[in-house]
Amino acid sequence: MLTLECPYCGVMADETELTPGYEAHLKRFGPGSTDEEFEAYMFARKNPKGVHFERWRHAYGCGKWFLAARDTATLEVFGTYPAQSSAPPQALQDKIKAKRPDWKGYK
Amino acid sequence: MKRYSAFALAREALTNHLGWERAWANPAPKASYDVIIVGAGGHGLATAYYLGKNHGITNVAILEKGWLGGGNTGRNTTIIRSNYLQDSSAAIYEKSRSLYETLSQDLNYNAMFSPRGVMMLAQTHHEVRGYLRTAHANSLQGVTTEFISPQKVKELCPILNIDGPRYPVLGALWQARGGTGRHDAVAWGYARACSAMGMDIIQNCEVKGVTSANGVVTGVETTKGRIGTRKLGIVVAGHSGQVADMAGFRLPVEAVALQALVSEPIKPCMDVVVMANTVHGYMSQSDKGEMVIGGGTDGFNNFTQRGSFHHIEETLRALIETFPIISRLKMLRQWGGIVDMTGDRSPIISKTPLGNCFINCGWGTGGFKAIPGSGWAMADLMARGEPGPLAEAFDMWRFKEGRFIDESVAAGVAH
Numbered sequence: 149m150l151t152l153e154c155p156y157c158g159v160m161a162d163e164t165e166l167t168p169g170y171e172a173h174l175k176r177f178g179p180g181s182t183d184e185e186f187e188a189y190m191f192a193r194k195n196p197k198g199v200h201f202e203r204w205r206h207a208y209g210c211g212k213w214f215l216a217a218r219d220t221a222t223l224e225v226f227g228t229y230p231a232q233s234s235a236p237p238q239a240l241q242d243k244i245k246a247k248r249p250d251w252k253g254y255k
Numbered sequence: 256m257k258r259y260s261a262f263a264l265a266r267e268a269l270t271n272h273l274g275w276e277r278a279w280a281n282p283a284p285k286a287s288y289d290v291i292i293v294g295a296g297g298h299g300l301a302t303a304y305y306l307g308k309n310h311g312i313t314n315v316a317i318l319e320k321g322w323l324g325g326g327n328t329g330r331n332t333t334i335i336r337s338n339y340l341q342d343s344s345a346a347i348y349e350k351s352r353s354l355y356e357t358l359s360q361d362l363n364y365n366a367m368f369s370p371r372g373v374m375m376l377a378q379t380h381h382e383v384r385g386y387l388r389t390a391h392a393n394s395l396q397g398v399t400t401e402f403i404s405p406q407k408v409k410e411l412c413p414i415l416n417i418d419g420p421r422y423p424v425l426g427a428l429w430q431a432r433g434g435t436g437r438h439d440a441v442a443w444g445y446a447r448a449c450s451a452m453g454m455d456i457i458q459n460c461e462v463k464g465v466t467s468a469n470g471v472v473t474g475v476e477t478t479k480g481r482i483g484t485r486k487l488g489i490v491v492a493g494h495s496g497q498v499a500d501m502a503g504f505r506l507p508v509e510a511v512a513l514q515a516l517v518s519e520p521i522k523p524c525m526d527v528v529v530m531a532n533t534v535h536g537y538m539s540q541s542d543k544g545e546m547v548i549g550g551g552t553d554g555f556n557n558f559t560q561r562g563s564f565h566h567i568e569e570t571l572r573a574l575i576e577t578f579p580i581i582s583r584l585k586m587l588r589q590w591g592g593i594v595d596m597t598g599d600r601s602p603i604i605s606k607t608p609l610g611n612c613f614i615n616c617g618w619g620t621g622g623f624k625a626i627p628g629s630g631w632a633m634a635d636l637m638a639r640g641e642p643g644p645l646a647e648a649f650d651m652w653r654f655k656e657g658r659f660i661d662e663s664v665a666a667g668v669a670h
Contacts, residue, residue, distance in 0.1 A: 149563050150555070164565050168554040170509065187655040191507035191598040194494040197558045220510070220556045 152220075155228045158208040169203030172215045173235065173254065197221050199244055199251050201236060204228075217244060257430045258449035259363050278443060279323075279450035284457050287483030288316045290637060291475060292490055293462050293498055295319035296630065297328040298458075298615055299490035299629020300445035302637070307452040309631070310638035315454040316484075318477060322460035324442030325493050330560075330592035331623040332515050332549040336373040337397065338400045340389050341602075341660050343648035344601060345396040350645060351628025355436060358627060364444030366436050367542070371526050372655035373433030374408060376415075378422035379535040384414040384582070386428035403429045410413050414580050418523050422533055422576070435528060435539055435547075441626055465502040470591065471610035472502070488637050493558065493593030495616035504608045507654045508595040512562035513620050514570075516589035518581065520544030534573035539607075540582075546581060548574060551618060554596065562591040567596050594619050598654055600663035604632050604646040615653065 150163040171193050177179040177185040194200070194207075200220045205213045215233060217240055226247070227240045236244075236254050244251055257263065257276055268275055290301045290306060295317045306312040316386065317324075335355055347517050347670035351655035358366045393400040405417045405424045417424035421528045446456055464476035465487065474483040489498045499506045520543050524624055526627040530537040535551045550570030553562040567589060596602060597617035602625070615633040618625055642650065648660055 150566065158314060163554075163563055166503075168555070173471070182274075183655045188508075192505045192652040193507070193509050194511045195506075199498055199508075200556055202555065223557070223559055225504045 150223065152216050152223070152225060153203060153228050154206045154209060154212065155214050155230050157206065157210040159209055161206055161209055165206065165208040167205040167207040169205055169213065172201040173204045173236070199226070199248055199254075201254055203231065221249075256447065270338045270449045275656045278447040279456055282318060282457065283459065284477070284482050286586075288455075289314040290488065291315070291482060291484040292317045292488040293379045293475070294488070294489070294491040295323045295442075295446065295456055295458065296324075296326045296492060297324065297442050297445065297626035297627045298492070298618070298633070299338065299488070300442060301450055301626050302453075302490055302615065302633040303449045303454055303630075304445045304490055305631045305634035306638060307449065307454065309634055312638055313452045315449070315458045317454065318460045318462055318475070318482075319448065319456070319458045322458055323446055323456060325437055326666060327592040327594065327604045327622055328438055328626075330515065330546050330590055331438055331440045332539070333623055334373060334537070334539065335368065335436055335624040336645060337398050337624070338373070338375070338389060338393055338430045339427055339432070339564050339662060340392050341601075342392075342396055342661060343660050344434060344662055345398050347360060347395065347628045347632060347645045349398050349648075350627060350631060351430065351625045354627035356432075358436075358441070358444070360613070362448045364446035364447055366440045366444050368436045369433065370432050370434040371528065371539075372411065372429065373528040373530065374411065374427040374429045375405070376408070376424050376503050376528045377426045377428070378424060378531065380425065382533055383425050386426070389428055398430075400428055400430045402524060403427050410527055411527050414524050414578050414595050415529065416577060416579050419576055425483060425648065433528065436623070438623060441575075441623075442643070445630075448496055455531065461510075462498060462501065465498070465609070466611070467503075467609055472612040482525065486611045486637055488615065488633060489612070491635065492595055492616065492618065492622065494615065494637065497596045499607070499614065502609045505604070506614070508603075508617055508649065509556055510558055510593050510595055511555065512557040512559065512591045513549070513594045514553070514562040514566055514589060514591045515547070515549040516586050517541070517545040517547050518584040520586050521546070521584065524580070529577070531573060531577050534577060536570045536573040536577065538574055538578065545587060546584065547659070552596070558593055560591050560593055586623065594622075596620075599659035599661050601652045601660035602629070602649055604629065604636060604637070604649040605651040606640075606642070607651065613641075
């Protein structure tokens with residue numbers, strides 16, 4: 149079972165306590181955007197086989213949304229961080245880069 | 256290829272079964288082909304088969320990174336039905352179901368299609384309205400389904416508990432011509448027929464890159480070297496996004512795990528397929544006597560072909576309430592497959608931004624039932640370069656243009 153540490157309440161939460169929210173750091177496009185921009189925001193997911201950044205909600209705990217870095221090919225968890233982040237923390241990115249030298253960055 | 260028949264069986268019985276041929280050849284790749292299909296699962300093999308049978312294109316290679324039929328074709332719960340709400344879905348799934356009816360004769364290989372009937376239980380008033388609507392839509396589409404009473408449900412499947420306190424059975428959408436098939440035999444039958452037409456099925460050959468010139472595909476880089484091609488079909492289910500990335504475009508798909516399991520074998524106790532979408536579990540009994548069980552997908556992106564245990568627990572909890580007699584059954588095997596889910600939960604059979612490169616993906620949790628129809632439509636698209644009536648609604652640009660085939664809303668669950 150997947151276990152993630154909630155960065156708000158500090159609990160090591162089992163997957164059964166959490167609700168997945170899929171890809172993190174999406175740039176939102178709405179009225180006035182082009183069809184391509186809106187499609188990319190709405191449907192075109194990175195869906196990487198490897199390092200992935202996701203939204204999770206501590207639904208049966210403190211209720212907060214947070215973000216997690218995880219490997220979709222091995223299920224290894226690299227770390228979690230608050231949802232109020234426009235990019236993964238540098239320390240986390242460095243940690244991932246050390247473990248996955250081929251990783252091309254979160255963008 | 257020697258035909259399988261009662262006569263052949265009798266002949267071999269007299270000669271110690273030493274005369275059977277290998278079902279398909281195991282060739283080394285040639286330098287180039289007219290068509291390369293990536294992925295020797297059911298959909299890829301069916302595509303190749305109908306390219307040969309319907310369009311006379313037989314200079315074809317089917318590349319498989321693992322073993323033939325070892326992906327989702329060998330990992331599903333073998334349910335075959337076509338009771339969809341949207342017209343374009345009903346058309347392709349019904350084509351597929353009707354091809355299954357004669358598949359064994361067509362391939363000269365026993366695919367064990369068993370039209371035992373599929374019932375989808377209505378356990379809330381919302382579901383009753385939904386399935387009534389689907390039954391009406393199906394009658395307009397020429398798909399034979401009917402909405403049946405709880406008494407009829409009990410008659411067709413006596414082991415069902417229709418008086419559950421929380422989710423009593425209020426009726427069901429019944430498709431008498433739906434059923435199950437033998438998943439491996441579908442892959443093997445298509446493979447044997449493709450090989451007999453002179454196509455090359457190349458296993459343990461992983462595609463590592465797609466080469467192109469002037470916006471048109473020219474070949475693939477594989478673990479067995481470069482292979483040239485005039486047309487490329489990507490039919491790889493869970494890894495569609497990865498192969499599309501090699502071809503230089505992005506797909507609206509996400510890969511998640513879907514699990515299934517079987518119980519220890521027991522005596523025959525149900526001869527229909529039952530799907531309970533509100534509590535989210537489905538079950539049928541295999542010829543070996545195992546109860547074949549499936550449920551919903553796991554909730555996060557995953558490429559590991561295994562899922563989380565609590566999803567199995569949730570599925571079984573739902574099914575024990577629905578079928579109380581299975582509560583003491585031991586579960587024998589459990590496995591997972593990686594399914595590619597699109598934004599509207601409908602598949603993609605489409606041209607792509609790369610010339611002469613075509614994609615067939617996004618079958619999500621319901622690909623097995625679609626194998627013959629999907630192959631038929633994909634072969635048509637690849638042979639003519641333009642989609643035919645079965646495929647035209649399923650292009651990959653519908654997400655940009657808002658032409659969804661919204662089966663996720665119609666079904667209420669992944670399916």
